[in-house]
Amino acid sequence: MRPFGTEPDEELVLRAQNGSQAHFDALVDRYAPNVYRLALGITGDHLEAEEVVQETFLRAFKHLGRFSASKAAFKTWLLAIARNQSINIFKFLKRRTARFVADRDPDDHNLGTGNIFSQQTANPEAILSSKQEYARMERALAQLPERQRTALLLKSEEQMSYEEIAGVMGSSVSSVESLIFRARRRLLEMTDA
Amino acid sequence: MSCHTYHTMISRLVDGELGIQSSEALRDHLEACSQCRGVYERMVTLNERVRAITHQSPDSSLAAKVKDRIAAARHDGRVRWPVSIWGQAAAFAMVVLVALGIGSLAGRSLIEIVLDHHPAERGIELLVMENDPELSDSIMTLGGEENSR
Numbered sequence: 180m181r182p183f184g185t186e187p188d189e190e191l192v193l194r195a196q197n198g199s200q201a202h203f204d205a206l207v208d209r210y211a212p213n214v215y216r217l218a219l220g221i222t223g224d225h226l227e228a229e230e231v232v233q234e235t236f237l238r239a240f241k242h243l244g245r246f247s248a249s250k251a252a253f254k255t256w257l258l259a260i261a262r263n264q265s266i267n268i269f270k271f272l273k274r275r276t277a278r279f280v281a282d283r284d285p286d287d288h289n290l291g292t293g294n295i296f297s298q299q300t301a302n303p304e305a306i307l308s309s310k311q312e313y314a315r316m317e318r319a320l321a322q323l324p325e326r327q328r329t330a331l332l333l334k335s336e337e338q339m340s341y342e343e344i345a346g347v348m349g350s351s352v353s354s355v356e357s358l359i360f361r362a363r364r365r366l367l368e369m370t371d372a
Numbered sequence: 373m374s375c376h377t378y379h380t381m382i383s384r385l386v387d388g389e390l391g392i393q394s395s396e397a398l399r400d401h402l403e404a405c406s407q408c409r410g411v412y413e414r415m416v417t418l419n420e421r422v423r424a425i426t427h428q429s430p431d432s433s434l435a436a437k438v439k440d441r442i443a444a445a446r447h448d449g450r451v452r453w454p455v456s457i458w459g460q461a462a463a464f465a466m467v468v469l470v471a472l473g474i475g476s477l478a479g480r481s482l483i484e485i486v487l488d489h490h491p492a493e494r495g496i497e498l499l500v501m502e503n504d505p506e507l508s509d510s511i512m513t514l515g516g517e518e519n520s521r
Contacts, residue, residue: 198453207438215430229434236438241451316421334387335419336426341389360383363415366422 188253196243203243207236210254213337214261220332221265223321231268235261255346258337262329262347269325312370319369327362330355373401375408382412386419 183191183205191209194202211232218231238260239246246256320328326348333344341355348355381398384390390398402409445451 211435233441335422360380
């Protein structure tokens with residue numbers, strides 16, 4: 180069992196602020212996957228996403244003394260740092276390669292049992308079709324403007340409320356609502372889901 | 373209300389961000405409008421697909437890499453242990469209050485406590501030390517017997 184698994188974030192942060200490395204490590208264990216998924220969603224690159232995770236926690240550690248739980252949730256604060264880091268790297272990658280989607284063969288996708296596209300028959304045609312569908316959706320997601328993609332990712336993946344997303348993105352709740360709606364409308368147009 | 377307005381409401385319903393009254397109104401509309409019902413179903417499917425794509429786990433060693441990097445940065449002195457500025461502010465306020473308390477007990481101001489001298493005495497000392505001997509002689513003379521006349 181993971182240590183500190185049930186302790187609330189506020190407690191972990193407070194103990195970390197008072198000098199407990201173990202409590203900061205617990206925050207790393209708890210949120211590294213969330214930061215990684217957001218970074219991957221923005222940069223589209225696994226290695227860069229890992230770099231973002233490391234840089235994000237380093238910055239969080241550096242500035243933990245300034246964090247106040249009364250102003251924002253730790254997760255919101257952390258993902259806001261991660262988003263800024265990801266955007267910087269995304270811009271750099273965009274300049275360097277002018278590409279977002281990695282040139283992967285659709286056949287390379289390792290579709291696990293939990294993937295909705297793999298919950299079909301073992302029919303080779305169906306598998307090929309689901310992989311193509313996966314690749315099409317991935318490309319469509321990558322073509323969304325960064326703000327729309329980030330808002331949708333935070334909603335779909337992190338299950339954050341519009342208010343929390345607004346906190347991460349530094350925008351209003353109505354703006355988040357609009358970004359998510361436009362993202363969905365555009366994805367539906369591109370993929371005809 | 374137009375179908376387009378209902379579409380924005382559908383997005384909020386999928387996200388669980390629509391109020392009870394609006395949800396009921398939307399559900400009534402969905403029963404009557406096959407086009408909006410289709411949009412609702414497509415948005416639900418889309419949401420599942422987006423989640424399937426974005427739900428990726430990092431390498432199991434990532435958390436360890438993060439901890440190693442922070443440890444290295446601390447070792448190099450690039451980062452220090454984060455002390456809460458709120459804690460620092462409270463500690464500073466405490467020091468000031470204690471100093472004021474002690475000062476008022478001793479009948480001295482905070483500046484006096486910090487300088488550890490009476491300002492008037494300090495001023496005379498500086499005057500005497502920083503000026504030429506003639507001036508200090510004059511001061512001594514002013515305070516002497518001749519001046520009493």
